Amino acid sequence: xxxxxxxxxxxxxxxxxxxxxxxxxxxxxxxxxxxxxxxxxxxxxxxxxxxxxxxxxxxxxxxxxxxxxxxxxxxxxxxxxxxxxxxxxxxxxxxxxxxxxxxxxxxxxxxxxxxxxxxxxxxxxxxxxxxxxxxxxxxxxxxxxxxxxxxxxxxxxxxxxxxxxxxxxxxxxxxxxxxxxxxxxxxxxxxxxxxxxxxxxxxxxxxxxxxxxxxxxxxxxxxxxxxxxxxxxxxxxxxxxxxxxxxxxxxxxxxxxxxxxxxxxxxxxxxxxxxxxxxxxxxxxxxxxxxxxxxx
Ligand code: AMP
Ligand code: MN
Ligand code: MN
Ligand code: MN
Numbered sequence: 001x002x003x004x005x006x007x008x009x010x011x012x013x014x015x016x017x018x019x020x021x022x023x024x025x026x027x028x029x030x031x032x033x034x035x036x037x038x039x040x041x042x043x044x045x046x047x048x049x050x051x052x053x054x055x056x057x058x059x060x061x062x063x064x065x066x067x068x069x070x071x072x073x074x075x076x077x078x079x080x081x082x083x084x085x086x087x088x089x090x091x092x093x094x095x096x097x098x099x100x101x102x103x104x105x106x107x108x109x110x111x112x113x114x115x116x117x118x119x120x121x122x123x124x125x126x127x128x129x130x131x132x133x134x135x136x137x138x139x140x141x142x143x144x145x146x147x148x149x150x151x152x153x154x155x156x157x158x159x160x161x162x163x164x165x166x167x168x169x170x171x172x173x174x175x176x177x178x179x180x181x182x183x184x185x186x187x188x189x190x191x192x193x194x195x196x197x198x199x200x201x202x203x204x205x206x207x208x209x210x211x212x213x214x215x216x217x218x219x220x221x222x223x224x225x226x227x228x229x230x231x232x233x234x235x236x237x238x239x240x241x242x243x244x245x246x247x248x249x250x251x252x253x254x255x256x257x258x259x260x261x262x263x264x265x266x267x268x269x270x271x272x273x274x275x276x277x278x279x280x281x282x283x284x285x286x287x288x289x290x291x292x293x294x295x296x
Contacts, residue, residue: 022233
């Protein structure tokens, strides 16, 4: 102990912090404003939260302001959509510089694509009796929000199209269903390179949720790494411990850092804030990256 009685322990975390590095706000298809989300995460025991809205970083500044006020750590983030061999793949960018011209240009073109697709989904739903589906879905979202099929499933549920949002999604919005509109996202390399240009850490999101068999998951991880990918999510909500261990082994094999995130949108799903998202032993957490930065 120092002579002045200061043990220096203030700067040392004696127990692991609770990181949740994947979450959504009303800037896309989450149900809470960035401020409400940060407050809720704190209430649920999260210590470091990344806001990663679909194809937009518009909510980050509000989340950071809320983090400063509530003394909660916030990481800037985004979840970008791309196409890889016809599959919709999500790449999370962590510790991004939101003002990056490359990222801003991509956000603008993704927003245009999302709006065109949302209008088309709306027209298809109209044909199934949901009058003004596009306008009503937009009205439920925050002004300027990035509209996803998640927003549409919330709208369909609200107007009584089914007993749960999941039901509405799988009956109307999923591939092969009446209001499915194939997206036209950029390729994997374009997205990874844009995250890198913004100084961020490209993270392959929820690798087990793409309905790919093991060989294709390995192919995806390899391609992602070859494009410049730096981390992958090994720990998500609703995932078994053995699956987390397997993903950690895959991450190690490809020299990728390990990330964890709930993918929280709202409390009506099982993807909840504050659950145990610890990274299995042997994995190197993404927060060890020299690029990982807390905004507050
Ligand atoms: P999009 O990026 O427009 O294709 O929409 C993807 C979003 O739809 C996801 O981020 C989720 O919020 C939502 N979603 C995906 N699968 C389901 C599901 N089975 N039930 C409800 N919402 C879903
Ligand atoms: Mn979503
Ligand atoms: Mn996703
Ligand atoms: Mn997500």
